[in-house]
Amino acid sequence: xxxxxxxxxxxxxxxxxxxxxxxxxxxxxxxxxxxxxxxxxxxxxxxxxxxxxxxxxxxxxxxxxxxxxxxxxxxxxxxxxxxxxxxxxxxxxxxxxxxxxxxxxxxxxxxxxxxxxxxxxxxxxxxxxxxxxxxxxxxxxxxxxxxxxxxxxxxxxxxxxxxxxxxxxxxxxxxxxxxxxxxxxxxxxxxxxxxxxxxxxxxxxxxxxxxxxxxxxxxxxxxxxxxxxxxxxxxxxxxxxxxxxxxxxxxxxxxxxxxxxxxxxxxxxxxxxxxxxxxxxxxxxxxxxxxxxxxxxxxxxxxxxxxxxxxxxxxxxxxxxxxxxxxxxxxxxxxxxxxxxxxxxxxxxxxxxxxxxxxxxxxxxxxxxxxxxxxxxxxxxxxxxxxxxxxxxxxxxxxxxxxxxxxxxxxxxxxxxxxx
Amino acid sequence: xxxxxxxxxxxxxxxxxxxxxxxxxxxxxxxxxxxxxxxxxxxxxxxxxxxxxxxxxxxxxxxxxxxxxxxxxxxxxxxxxxxxxxxxxxxxxxxxxxxxxxxxxxxxxxxxxxxxxxxxxxxxxxxxxxxxxxxxxxxxxxxxxxxxxxxxxxxxxxxxx
Numbered sequence: 315x316x317x318x319x320x321x322x323x324x325x326x327x328x329x330x331x332x333x334x335x336x337x338x339x340x341x342x343x344x345x346x347x348x349x350x351x352x353x354x355x356x357x358x359x360x361x362x363x364x365x366x367x368x369x370x371x372x373x374x375x376x377x378x379x380x381x382x383x384x385x386x387x388x389x390x391x392x393x394x395x396x397x398x399x400x401x402x403x404x405x406x407x408x409x410x411x412x413x414x415x416x417x418x419x420x421x422x423x424x425x426x427x428x429x430x431x432x433x434x435x436x437x438x439x440x441x442x443x444x445x446x447x448x449x450x451x452x453x454x455x456x457x458x459x460x461x462x463x464x465x466x467x468x469x470x471x472x473x474x475x476x477x478x479x480x481x482x483x484x485x486x487x488x489x490x491x492x493x494x495x496x497x498x499x500x501x502x503x504x505x506x507x508x509x510x511x512x513x514x515x516x517x518x519x520x521x522x523x524x525x526x527x528x529x530x531x532x533x534x535x536x537x538x539x540x541x542x543x544x545x546x547x548x549x550x551x552x553x554x555x556x557x558x559x560x561x562x563x564x565x566x567x568x569x570x571x572x573x574x575x576x577x578x579x580x581x582x583x584x585x586x587x588x589x590x591x592x593x594x595x596x597x598x599x600x601x602x603x604x605x606x607x608x609x610x611x612x613x614x615x616x617x618x619x620x621x622x623x624x625x626x627x628x629x630x631x632x633x634x635x636x637x638x639x640x641x642x643x644x645x646x647x648x649x650x651x652x653x654x655x656x657x658x659x660x661x662x663x664x665x666x667x668x669x670x671x672x673x674x675x676x677x678x679x680x681x682x683x684x685x686x687x688x689x690x691x692x693x694x695x696x697x698x699x700x701x702x703x704x705x706x707x708x709x710x711x712x713x714x715x716x717x718x719x720x721x722x723x724x725x726x727x728x729x730x731x732x733x734x
Numbered sequence: 735x736x737x738x739x740x741x742x743x744x745x746x747x748x749x750x751x752x753x754x755x756x757x758x759x760x761x762x763x764x765x766x767x768x769x770x771x772x773x774x775x776x777x778x779x780x781x782x783x784x785x786x787x788x789x790x791x792x793x794x795x796x797x798x799x800x801x802x803x804x805x806x807x808x809x810x811x812x813x814x815x816x817x818x819x820x821x822x823x824x825x826x827x828x829x830x831x832x833x834x835x836x837x838x839x840x841x842x843x844x845x846x847x848x849x850x851x852x853x854x855x856x857x858x859x860x861x862x863x864x865x866x867x868x869x870x871x872x873x874x875x876x877x878x879x880x881x882x883x884x885x886x887x888x889x890x891x892x893x894x895x
Contacts, residue, residue, distance in 0.1 A: 434763065434765070435765070436764070437764060437765070438767035439768065442768070445767045446767055449765045453765070496774070497772075498774060499774065500774070500777065501777045504874035506842075506874065507839060522871075526869055527842070527870075534772045547846065547868070550843075551839040564839065566843070566846055570846075570847070571846070592847065595837065595839045595840065608837070608839075610800075610840075615837075615840055638836065638837040639838075639839065639840070652836070659836065679835065681837050682837070700880065725838075726838065
């Protein structure tokens with residue numbers, strides 16, 4: 315009882331609420347997986363259904379309408395499913411392997427063409443049935459959309475609970491669906507700016523635990539942590555290079571905030587910017603050769619692109635008087651950012667090729683956009699009912715869902731890279 | 735995340751080859767999952783002691799949105815602080831803050847710019863710069879809660895401690 319109490323009080327517990335979906339979703343039927351009498355502590359079918367629903371691209375055929383629950387492609391009467399309006403059907407069945415791991419064999423069937431799209435096996439230990447379910451979702455999503463699925467990924471974020479003048483900051487990691495939240499770090503002093511290493515095994519972040527801001531790195535699996543910087547002034551905004559060898563960071567040790575790279579093997583610092591304005595929020599382009607950052611050198615915060623080879627800087631945003639905190643899609647083309655329009659702070663996406671700027675959100679005080687590794691959705695922080703919550707929006711603004719915490723404020727989501 | 739990766743290379747071609755057959759067709763590709771749990775790290779204690787300034791003088795100075803300009807009232811109070819500080823050897827700390835609008839890292843830079851403006855003012859009045867510590871909390875340490883003009887006004891500040 316006591317253990318349960320502590321577990322829930324230490325957690326922010328994200329709960330997903332889908333608020334807006336695609337206009338013409340693909341209709342998919344998930345026949346409940348045949349568990350063959352095996353007792354498992356997660357409902358795989360429900361997790362897959364929730365994943366597909368959350369993407370906003372699918373409508374699920376209600377189970378109560380199904381005439382049968384086939385678990386193998388050989389038992390499928392295509393006509394029945396066509397009458398239900400299903401375009402795809404998923405069937406599958408679970409078994410225990412000799413090494414006691416579980417194996418789910420599942421097939422995706424196209425109802426219209428009466429074809430088996432694929433049959434696939436996913437294996438996992440009994441303790442990792444949620445991972446197994448997300449792997450199933452990824453496979454289905456990719457087969458139908460042509461885009462790699464990002465259901466088997468994680469989120470890092472900061473949760474804050476205030477009791478009077480007392481603040482508790484927590485660095486948390488959860489699955490992309492908000493489940494299995496785990497605590498990485500707890501502090502009475504602010505924790506900020508979590509960012510993933512490309513390996514998905516480490517985070518870098520800013521912690522004020524020493525009384526001033528300092529950059530740390532921490533391994534997720536071992537909890538081993540290391541303080542990387544403790545310069546006078548700001549130590550902030552870490553961003554991991556695509557090859558994992560460097561961090562771009564912000565230091566104000568020489569008077570005002572400038573962008574540096576820190577080599578994680580040699581500890582060598584290289585200063586990249588030299589301007590009396592605020593230069594901050596660096597993020598690496600996927601090519602590893604350019605960095606996007608925020609600067610108010612033009613009089614208001616705007617996004618600039620820095621070429622590492624010669625440190626030349628080019629302005630990227632021109633619309634509006636506040637564009638900040640760039641986060642670039644893996645294709646190197648779409649930049650998500652915080653954009654102010656008519657005094658409200660929204661998340662917008664800029665197409666670097668066409669220059670088109672699309673506002674993605676309609677809430678206010680939106681910040682910290684972080685794209686999924688497949689670039690299809692992004693997570694951001696906003697306020698709802700005076701509480702800090704996380705929300706997600708698709709890159710075309712068509713799909714939206716919220717992940718409010720049951721307790722306290724949550725903010726600064728960082729979507730992990732692919733984890734396998 | 736020691737899981738092995740199996741890409742979806744043969745997926746689409748197989749789907750096409752499959753035809754209407756209903757026998758299971760394998761894509762020669764199995765996903766193996768072996769994740770490890772996330773562990774929690776421990777934080778040391780901060781041990782930062784802040785001695786309060788004992789004075790009737792204003793110790794909080796307010797700013798406009800995205801600005802770091804000291805207003806007349808703040809300059810007046812800082813003049814008196816400078817006079818007191820020149821008569822003793824006390825070290826002070828200037829904490830810069832921002833309201834919640836805009837991005838967090840930009841706001842921490844803005845908070846530092848505000849605190850630095852107050853420091854520069856004191857230094858120009860003859861207070862030794864090495865007695866003044868500047869730290870910014872950006873929007874992380876609000877003085878007023880709520881998302882309205884009044885809360886924002888109270889949060890755009892520098893506190894002298």
